[in-house]
Amino acid sequence: MPSVSAVPPSPPSSRDLVVAALRTAGCVFAEDEAELILTTARTPAEAAEMVERRAAGLPLEHVVGWAEFRGLRIAVAPGVFVPRRRTEFLVEQALERAARTGVVVDLCCGSGAVGAALAAALGPVELHAADIDPTAVRCARGNIAAVGGQAHQGDLFEALPPTLRGRVGILAANVPYVPSDEIGLLPQEARDHEPLVALDGGTDGLDVLRRVAAEAPRWLAPGGSVLMETSRRQAPTAVAALERHGLETRLGVSQELYAHVVTGVRP
Structure with missing residues (x-):
């Protein structure tokens, strides 16, 4: 019988890596935060920087630069109170x-x-x-x-x-x-x-x-x-x-x- 080669595992996607990094940093909603970071970042380098800042403890809204409030996208600068x-x-x-x-x-x-x-x-x-x-x-x-x-x-x-x-x-x-x-x-x-x-x-x-x-x-x-x-x-x-x-x-x-x-x- 012909030998069957094991299929190598697929490399983790960028989303998987972001989720893993955020989860390691203690982010409870790592999947949701990863999605927000990846859809906001314009480049992979910017996404990596955002992940690093979030892992360092910055509020997610300060990281991505905005917060959703009653269906509006409200810009939130670093050091500004985040609308709840x-x-x-x-x-x-x-x-x-x-x-x-x-x-x-x-x-x-x-x-x-x-x-x-x-x-x-x-x-x-x-x-x-x-x-x-x-x-x-x-x-x-x-x-x-x-x-x-x-x-x-x-x-x-x-x-x-x-x-x-x-x-x-x-x-x-x-x-x-x-x-x-x-x-x-x-x-x-x-x-x-x-x-x-x-x-x-x-x-x-x-x-x-x-x-x-x-x-x-x-x-x-x-x-x-x-x-x-x-x-x-x-x-x-x-x-x-x-x-x-x-x-x-x-x-x-x-x-x-x-x-x-x-x-x-x-x-």
Whole structure:
């Protein structure tokens, strides 16, 4: 009988190699991340560099340069807070209040994802985004330029044009709300590669939220709403902070996204 030669195993594909490298680095969703890197990279060398940066611990969004948010591709520069999927619930809550909104403000805007998503859903609006971090402001400016949005740098309301006082229909503020002594419990990606100012909310996590609650009534139009993301544990205190300044409140909860959004409406 003729001898049968063993068929040599096929060499691993580039995808297999990327998956293996990411899995070795501890990436739980190595297959999905490999697909994203390989479809984003323009050359094999760029893909290899992306894998190396991801294996070193950089957030995937910083590696590929963008994050998906409500179906939009939002550019995310290194050092900028990465928009979370749970924050899509903040946008949904805002849209429920936005039937006649002409002016939208994205405060503590980071990449500008919330403002971009609101403008995409609402159509033509006057959109302003603001952040204290100049890197975030540059990133947001690029993300909201297509919808005619303006980005401003400064500390909360100090960054906004005074002409917006009393005119804002939707004030979405994705404020930092992690208590200071819990920052060390965050995933390493956040601790090492996102700005502390976008994470640290002070002793109980609500320092910035209280500042926004105190100033918001002066900027909202009659019937306008301020919306802020918080945690389940902090929600009752956050609601009380809004009520203290004469706002009518509601608490929205998404069990699916584990998201809590407090809304205050100017009567």
